Amino acid sequence: MCTCSPPCSIIVDKIDGNKDGQLTEAELEEWVRRVGRKYIYDDVDRVWSYHDKDKDDFISWEDYRQSSYGTVDGEWVPQISTMI
Ligand SMILES: [Ca+2]
Numbered sequence: 001m002c003t004c005s006p007p008c009s010i011i012v013d014k015i016d017g018n019k020d021g022q023l024t025e026a027e028l029e030e031w032v033r034r035v036g037r038k039y040i041y042d043d044v045d046r047v048w049s050y051h052d053k054d055k056d057d058f059i060s061w062e063d064y065r066q067s068s069y070g071t072v073d074g075e076w077v078p079q080i081s082t083m084i
């Protein structure tokens with residue numbers, strides 16, 4: 001009996017493209033590609049939202065500077081969080 005959380009059958013159902021109850025290498029490969037694309041798109045959304053400070057759907061130089069730089073003694077310097 002499967003004790004996975006969520007149960008393996010739920011995950012297998014998502015991977016099993018033709019719903020025959022069997023997983024093929026091609027189905028697994030397609031699933032890995034699909035999950036990878038979703039991760040990339042989600043990450044782009046996250047980074048875009050972080051940099052678009054005024055939420056106008058454009059990243060201006062001012063947006064980028066505010067999200068990536070701070071000031072020390074009046075000089076713009078990269079923020080430590082963007083250097084890591
Ligand atoms: Ca299948």
Ligand SMILES: [Ca+2]
Nearest residue numbers: 052054056058
């Ligand atoms: Ca903006």
